[in-house]
Amino acid sequence: xxxxxxxxxxxxxxxxxxQITEALAAVNVDIRALSIADTQEFGILRLIVNNNExxxxxxxxxxxxxxNIDVVGVKIGDAPGxxxxxxxxxxxxxxxxxxxxxxxxxxxxxxxxxxxxADNEAAEAAFTAAGFHIITDADVAKL
Numbered sequence: 001x002x003x004x005x006x007x008x009x010x011x012x013x014x015x016x017x018x019q020i021t022e023a024l025a026a027v028n029v030d031i032r033a034l035s036i037a038d039t040q041e042f043g044i045l046r047l048i049v050n051n052n053e054x055x056x057x058x059x060x061x062x063x064x065x066x067x068n069i070d071v072v073g074v075k076i077g078d079a080p081g082x083x084x085x086x087x088x089x090x091x092x093x094x095x096x097x098x099x100x101x102x103x104x105x106x107x108x109x110x111x112x113x114x115x116x117x118a119d120n121e122a123a124e125a126a127f128t129a130a131g132f133h134i135i136t137d138a139d140v141a142k143l
Contacts, residue, residue, distance in 0.1 A: 002070035002120040003137050004052050008045040009065040012038050020045065023062055027054045032140050033114060035101035046101065048073075048114060050141055071116050072123045073103070073135030078111045086113065086132060093126035095119065103135075103143075 010016050017036075024031065033048040049055045052068065059066055076082045090097055095117050103112030112135055117123045124134050 001124055001134050001136050003048060003073045003114070003135055003140055005069045005071045005114065005116075006047040006049060006052060006055055006059075007067040007069055008047065008059060010036075010043040010045050012041055012043050016043075017045070019062065020059065020064070023058045024049065024055055027051075027058045029055045029058065032143050033101065033103040033112070035099075035114075046114075048103070048140055050143075069116070070120055071114050072120050072127070073139070074113050074115065074127050075110050075133040075135055076113060078109050082111075083113065085130075086127070089126050089130045089132070090115070090117065090123060093122065095123050095126060 008020065010020065021031070028051070030050040031047055032050060035046040037044045047055070056066055056068065074086055076086050087097070098116040098118070100113055100115045103114060115123065127134060
């Protein structure tokens with residue numbers, strides 16, 4: 001049930017993100033969530049999009065190195081302490097989190113969080129057992 005994330009390796013230079021976002025727009029790809037981490041020479045752009053195949057093809061055509069990675073998406077209440085409760089589920093289940101970032105959604109009273117762990121199935125099972133809703137690619141397409 002994991003959702004697919006595109007990880008794009010980007011040279012850290014002016015205009016690089018413009019090129020990527022223009023290429024995605026040209027093939028009607030909508031960005032649902034993103035995160036970027038950078039160093040002086042390159043950045044790692046993580047994207048959740050509505051059409052992975054079109055995005056991958058468009059960025060490959062421009063010469064970008066892309067990895068498709070499955071991540072866990074979890075819906076949490078948008079209130080103080082809700083993220084902590086979700087992270088506690090992973091901690092109590094012995095699941096290490098590599099990184100996370102939040103989703104922008106059009107729904108009220110909920111936030112979507114993307115979490116990278118080594119074992120998606122274990123994390124999803126732990127979240128489901130704790131009463132959290134797991135986000136699927138179909139959910140992403142509806143946003």
